[in-house]
Amino acid sequence: MKKMTKLLFTLGLATLFTYTINPASSFAIENSECLECHSDESLTKESTDNILKSDITVNLYVDEEKFNHSVHNINGITCVDCHSDIEELNYDDDLPHKEYLESVCCANCHEEEGEAFKNSVHMEILQKGITMTCYACHGYHYVMPMEAALLAERENNYCLKCHNPYQYHEWLPAQESHFAFVECIVCHAPEVSQQIHLNFVDLVTNKLYQSDEIIDILGINYNEFMPMIDANEDGKINQQEFDSLILMLRQKNVYARFHAELVAVLQPDAHQVKRGMAEKTCEKCHMADSPYFDAVFLLLTHEDGTVDHHEVERDVLESYNMSHFYLMTGTRVKLLDKIGFLLLAGGAFVVMAHFTVRILTIPVRRKRKEDKE
Amino acid sequence: MNHDNQIYVHPAPVRIWHWINAFGFIILIFTGFQIRYADILNLLPLQNAITVHNYVGFAVIFNYFLWLIYYIGSGKIRIYIPDLRTFVSKAIKQMKYYGYGYFKGDPNPHAMTPENKFNAPQQKAYLAIMLILLPAQMISGVFLWKIKGYQDYINILGGIKVIDTIHVLLFFIFTSFIFVHCYLATLGHTPTAHFKAMFTGFEDHHEEHDEEEILENPQLN
Ligand code: HEM
Numbered sequence: 001m002k003k004m005t006k007l008l009f010t011l012g013l014a015t016l017f018t019y020t021i022n023p024a025s026s027f028a029i030e031n032s033e034c035l036e037c038h039s040d041e042s043l044t045k046e047s048t049d050n051i052l053k054s055d056i057t058v059n060l061y062v063d064e065e066k067f068n069h070s071v072h073n074i075n076g077i078t079c080v081d082c083h084s085d086i087e088e089l090n091y092d093d094d095l096p097h098k099e100y101l102e103s104v105c106c107a108n109c110h111e112e113e114g115e116a117f118k119n120s121v122h123m124e125i126l127q128k129g130i131t132m133t134c135y136a137c138h139g140y141h142y143v144m145p146m147e148a149a150l151l152a153e154r155e156n157n158y159c160l161k162c163h164n165p166y167q168y169h170e171w172l173p174a175q176e177s178h179f180a181f182v183e184c185i186v187c188h189a190p191e192v193s194q195q196i197h198l199n200f201v202d203l204v205t206n207k208l209y210q211s212d213e214i215i216d217i218l219g220i221n222y223n224e225f226m227p228m229i230d231a232n233e234d235g236k237i238n239q240q241e242f243d244s245l246i247l248m249l250r251q252k253n254v255y256a257r258f259h260a261e262l263v264a265v266l267q268p269d270a271h272q273v274k275r276g277m278a279e280k281t282c283e284k285c286h287m288a289d290s291p292y293f294d295a296v297f298l299l300l301t302h303e304d305g306t307v308d309h310h311e312v313e314r315d316v317l318e319s320y321n322m323s324h325f326y327l328m329t330g331t332r333v334k335l336l337d338k339i340g341f342l343l344l345a346g347g348a349f350v351v352m353a354h355f356t357v358r359i360l361t362i363p364v365r366r367k368r369k370e371d372k373e
Numbered sequence: 374m375n376h377d378n379q380i381y382v383h384p385a386p387v388r389i390w391h392w393i394n395a396f397g398f399i400i401l402i403f404t405g406f407q408i409r410y411a412d413i414l415n416l417l418p419l420q421n422a423i424t425v426h427n428y429v430g431f432a433v434i435f436n437y438f439l440w441l442i443y444y445i446g447s448g449k450i451r452i453y454i455p456d457l458r459t460f461v462s463k464a465i466k467q468m469k470y471y472g473y474g475y476f477k478g479d480p481n482p483h484a485m486t487p488e489n490k491f492n493a494p495q496q497k498a499y500l501a502i503m504l505i506l507l508p509a510q511m512i513s514g515v516f517l518w519k520i521k522g523y524q525d526y527i528n529i530l531g532g533i534k535v536i537d538t539i540h541v542l543l544f545f546i547f548t549s550f551i552f553v554h555c556y557l558a559t560l561g562h563t564p565t566a567h568f569k570a571m572f573t574g575f576e577d578h579h580e581e582h583d584e585e586e587i588l589e590n591p592q593l594n
Pocket of ligand 1: 326327328329332398401402404405406408409410426427429430431433434510511513514515517518537540541543544547
């Protein structure tokens with residue numbers, strides 16, 4: 001929230017600044033004006049591809065429906081906030097704006113990300129003549145809120161567009177598991193902090209539940225969730241409270257399990273992908289006290305895209321509620337250790353006891369043999 | 374060597390299988406312990422422990438099938454199958470011997486022959502281990518090795534943690550078993566008789582030396 005206010009403040013300042021030098025821009029252009037033409041699916045323009053140097057047809061259609069769901073529209077960013085070189089629409093001409101518009105600079109608003117990105121391997125390739133834009137990863141008109149995005153969505157939408165991870169990680173056992181449970185940048189931008197996200201999954205169909213389904217099933221509002229679950233009111237869901245949540249759902253005929261994944265926190269550091277800096281030490285994660293599993297959250301996403309993070313105690317990862325998530329050493333079930341100790345101690349006891357009696361009874365056997373002879 | 378007083382109980386394939394298996398188990402137990410307890414044990418980096426564990430795991434699986442083929446092929450699998458009519462009474466007798474009679478110097482109620490190699494509790498334990506526990510250990514191990522590949526089976530069985538629980542509980546059972554197994558092997562005519570037999574194949578048929586003599590005059594051994 002702090003970040004947003006800061007951003008809006010910067011935005012406000014920027015508008016104020018443009019206002020003082022160019023009073024015309026205060027008559028903000030509505031999205032609907034642009035969309036009068038740009039919602040036409042057949043609107044195209046001929047252009048040349050600047051890599052292949054061949055003629056291409058650029059589609060100038062913008063999907064209004066999808067744009068309205070984008071994080072930018074939700075946050076009140078309009079067409080001309082990005083296409084800021086359009087100051088007015090002049091309907092006297094055929095084309096109400098310049099034929100060639102300047103390319104949009106995302107970093108105008110996202111300064112910190114732009115700064116962090118400068119340090120990354122993807123900026124380094126500029127020296128080879130490859131420019132990587134922000135929207136190579138994020139896209140532009142339809143940037144969706146990322147906070148609650150599943151790991152698979154994050155990877156598919158970003159890294160997997162250009163990289164095939166199976167080429168680079170022969171040294172890593174269980175590659176598929178790692179790529180399915182650890183976001184690429186958790187290893188590749190090690191400065192970024194990370195969290196475990198938990199999502200509800202139907203035990204039978206293996207489908208993820210949407211948050212509103214869970215809220216409906218429980219028959220509550222979003223803001224009643226924590227007061228209902230958090231019996232001891234410490235702001236965290238502990239093992240007992242977790243069990244009672246599962247029980248509550250079961251009483252409503254919902255058999256839920258949980259899907260856990262290790263994802264990066266949304267912060268500018270996420271862009272600092274550097275060469276040769278990736279995390280390679282297995283024991284960083286596969287360790288009982290690994291800091292990678294300190295922050296565990298149950299996510300509930302409101303319809304408007306805002307996300308509630310409900311903190312969960314780390315022990316829950318070690319329970320059978322998380323039966324589909326297991327890291328060797330890291331989240332082992334402690335009860336098994338105790339059972340194991342008893343089994344080993346039992347075996348050792350039988351041996352020691354028998355051996356002791358065996359030594360003590362040597363005279364008995366010797367006497368018996370002498371008697372026989 | 375003079376084998377007049379000895380009987381041939383362990384054919385060569387069985388001996389080879391046994392020592393590969395024993396060696397494999399020790400490595401699997403050691404690396405398995407390292408994998409599960411990287412925070413307690415630090416003898417081998419986790420990555421190497423996993424690599425070694427997987428290779429040796431597959432060697433043990435391969436070895437298991439050699440055993441199975443040999444025993445089924447030669448029909449010797451019978452020595453593992455208890456005779457249900459006499460099994461219970463024989464087992465009780467044998468347990469009584471280990472827990473009591475042995476200390477008094479009673480003779481072993483079970484006389485070893487190639488066709489009847491195992492005593493009753495041994496038969497039961499080995500049957501369970503070779504036909505149930507070891508296969509379960511192997512299958513759960515293979516599942517853990519390619520979690521994504523066997524995802525469907527793993528999900529049916531209740532998830533990766535359930536598979537791991539099976540693998541770990543069996544690990545403890547095997548480790549405990551190996552303690553007892555090695556100790557029981559010292560209860561032959563002489564403390565090392567059974568061990569030697571697993572190398573040479575021949576088990577003594579008569580009482581050459583008594584255990585007490587050995588304990589007093591180790592050079593006889
Ligand atoms: C037969 C004797 C075996 C023993 C005593 C044994 C023991 C163990 C132990 C103690 C662990 C650590 C479990 C944990 O961290 O919770 C482990 C893990 C593992 N074992 Fe075995 N194992 C055996 C056979 C096998 C076989 C045949 C395979 C097949 C390749 C195998 C594959 C694995 C794998 C991949 C892991 C690591 C995955 C994980 O811990 O979740 N094991 N084993």
